[in-house]
Amino acid sequence: MGPAAALVAILALACGHQEPFPSGNVPDVGPWSVNPPVRLTFSGGPDLEPAWLEDGSGIAYSFRQSDTLQDRCIGALPAGGGTRWVAKCVRVEASTDSVEALREVAPGPGARYAWRDARSKVKRVAPDVGSIRLGTLGRTDTGTAVRSIPYLAPSGNVHLAVTHLRWLSPTMLTYVGATAHYGLECGRCLDTTLTGLEVTLLDLTASPAAVSIVPNTYAASSVWPAPDGASLYYTLGGDSRVYRQSLAGGAVTVVHDFGPRGIARDVCVRGEKLVAVVGGQVSFTDDEVVGPVQRDRGGALVLVDLVSGRETNVPLPAKRLRRPTISPDGRRVVVEATDSTPLRTMPDLWLLELP
DSSP states (O other): OOHHHHHHHHHHHHOOTTTTSOSSOOOOOOOSOSSSSEEOOOOSSOOEEEEEOTTSSEEEEEEEOTTOSSOEEEEEEETTOOSOSEEEOSOSSOOSSEEEEEEEEEEOGGGOEEEEEEEEETTOSSOSEEEEEEEOSOTTOOOEEEEEESEEOTTSOEEOEEEEEEEEETTEEEEEEEEEEEEEETTTEEEEEEEEEEEEEEETTSSSOEEEEOTTOTTEEEEEEOTTSSEEEEEETTOOEEEEEETTTOOEEEEEEOGGGOOEEEEEEETTEEEEEESSSEEEEEETTTEEEEEEOOBEEEEEETTTOOEEEOOOTTEEEEEEEEOTTSSEEEEEEEESSSSSOOOEEEEEEOO
16 A cells, blocks of 8 residues: 555544544545646645655645644645645644644655654743654554654754654654754744754664764754665755765765855755755854854755756745755655745745756
């Protein structure tokens, strides 16, 4: 059974149409447009962190539960857009005394998924408890915790969160171990900035799962696994370059340098195509007290041909982009897109075609 079929089966077994869907049958509504660029989500809240299913049939992502301001769920859409197949939340009934957030969903082999779970009391600045979990997208499947968060990494850094969670192999996860900086915007809005500390590996064959740090990745801002499972692509805070490191020998090479275009982040590679977010509203400082801080409100999406090194802009007018993910066939890319003005708007997911 492929991932798409597995999702349909999970949905049928795990929940009735009324939970979390409304009563009665939900019509299969297609996208408003079929020609890229296609806006995939219209929820009114922030839709974040898209990831293609292994067979390219759909897109998993994180969305805000409609009846709360902070709770977040995992959803899945058809590849071309349309009715959400899955809505996986910590609980169906909105909780008034706590915040539950499911983030960073990573589709994996054998219809397995990894995600980050964070929970806290309302009005707490930082999550009280968190974990990396493995399971299915069934509504009642809470998954199995394989790593509690926060934790003290072998480097001596404390990882308060994880970003860019991906499968390196059927028994290994990779992600950016991150710290968090909290502040107020406009005197009342809490602004949380996650900044990468280092690229991290999580070995699922050990019990408990073993954490190790990839050397030379201080202030990492993104990571993407190579298809051979033997190396990683990554970017660093304040840096215009994309790197590749062999996990066996530790050899590091510069895959591409965006130079005057600015800071590169959110790297994704499929075959000979590399995309990254470059420049835009981003800044980086390395404070001697609090460490690295990269504030990122999105930038331009740039495609690189890894054979020729040629750069091509992938435009979406009047938008600032983040977290691109290329489809398995290398033809399309899904991104978080935020209006360029005003400054604070909610990201939606958009589907773009690659040249």
